[in-house]
Amino acid sequence: MHSSPVLVLGIETSCDETAASVVAWDGEGRGEIRSNVVRSQIADHAAFGGVVPEIAARAHIEALDHIVARAMADAGVSYDGLSAVAATAGPGLIGGLIVGLTTAKAIALAADKPLVAVNHLEGHALTARLTDGLAFPYLLLLVSGGHTQILLVRGVGDYERWGTTIDDALGEAFDKTAKLLGLPYPGGPAVERAAAVGDPDRFDLPRPMTGRPGCDFSFSGLKTAVRHAAEAAAPLSEQDVADLCAAFEAAVTDVVGDRVGHALARFRAAYPGIVTPTLVVAGGVAANRALRRRLDAELTARGFRFLAPPMELCTDNGAMIAWAGAERLALGLTDGLDALARPRWPLDQLAAPRIGSGAKGAKA
The missing domain is CATH 3.30.420.40 (ATPase, nucleotide binding domain)
Structure with a gap:
């Protein structure tokens, strides 16, 4: 049991939301969202009728530092006070993934904190444990x-x-x-x-x-x-x-x-x-x-x-990534600074691809 809460910064940039959050984990499976900041890019892509990867990546670059700073300020925590830094490493648009994961690596290196490279789908899969303590x-x-x-x-x-x-x-x-x-x-x-x-x-x-x-x-x-x-x-x-x-x-x-x-x-x-x-x-x-x-x-x-x-918390957000990071950290599942962004990353690694695969991995 931890004497003080585990605090994890989560960064999400897999598609068209730039998001960061700080989540606390009490060591017994209970979580608390200390901050959750999301910037939607809907207006940036509306004229095109869908997400344009290049525009999304540039928007993440422009916004992410400010989003992270606001999430940290809202949570009232310093980088030294963090237990780990988590970021979406896939699946998603490769440009956005690189922006978020690289930022997380820089923070983890500068603050000497563990890095957790999170599967975006695992963030969704574990959110109900954060909100409802689901077993x-x-x-x-x-x-x-x-x-x-x-x-x-x-x-x-x-x-x-x-x-x-x-x-x-x-x-x-x-x-x-x-x-x-x-x-x-x-x-x-x-x-x-x-x-x-x-x-x-x-x-x-x-x-x-x-x-x-x-x-x-x-x-x-x-x-x-x-x-x-x-x-x-x-x-x-x-x-x-x-x-x-x-x-x-x-x-x-x-x-x-x-x-x-x-x-x-x-x-x-x-x-x-x-x-x-x-x-x-x-x-x-x-x-x-x-x-x-x-x-x-x-x-x-x-x-x-x-x-x-x-x-x-159903749509893309940093809290789900922070929580998945906290759950993985509790099991000792951390990653090195050589962790790669993965545009394709099935959550079930044993399932056969349903719609093909290629150099980037299984599509689904």
Whole structure:
């Protein structure tokens, strides 16, 4: 047991949020967020309808020093008072990863503190332990712009991927659908707003992968079906767009509900002794209200607990990286200053790639 809290600075720069946070760990598994500063780059990328890697990397360079200084000031801690420095080392956009990891290395070297190179997905996977003290094992549904996966979380560094997308991530499908229909970026909130006044039954869209064994996802065909329906209905009125969004959202919730249902049944069979098992939902798409309602209904029917961290901790942030760093530090899992940024870094190292691999590693 530690006589004073372990304090970890976490840095997150894997995509289009520049973030830093200081998290305290009491030595017994309880955490406290001392600061959590996030600068979104949405305005920087809105004109392009998506994240431009070069713009993102430059924005991280311009903002990160100030973000880190503010996080340290908000936490009221000096660099000497830190126990370790953690940073996202992958997966993500390589330019941003290099900016954040290099900054963390410089701080760790100057302050003579351990470095923890964190897998971004592990940050999401462990957040519920920071917010709710959740015990292992549990299921994680990660739905974001870059990732759509169902993972069994058995322990720190111990993950088994049960399902992943074989093409587009769910957040990517929302963004592409929004762009196709002339809606603003980011696409998820725009599609949800339009769907609220639409008729989900007007357009008959497919439900890819539903009814099939396993827990994998596919959204590319659904996105193509939206395009075909939009072309057939052109020129589109506001109501046409709303109806297409409602149909798309309904299809998405059906697909996710079906895939998650398979995972819940598998978990129940694997861990019959857990009376009320938990599914954690993280990632930006976890904010979608229709998806939350469907998941809540699916989980309630099967006797599972639905747990979503606060929205500011579902999207990319430094607190999840600091907490993952603290959990790894407690197990002696630190890294050298030669740690590399990794644009591809599957959380389940034993899972076979679902959509190929290359020089940078497995894609998913």
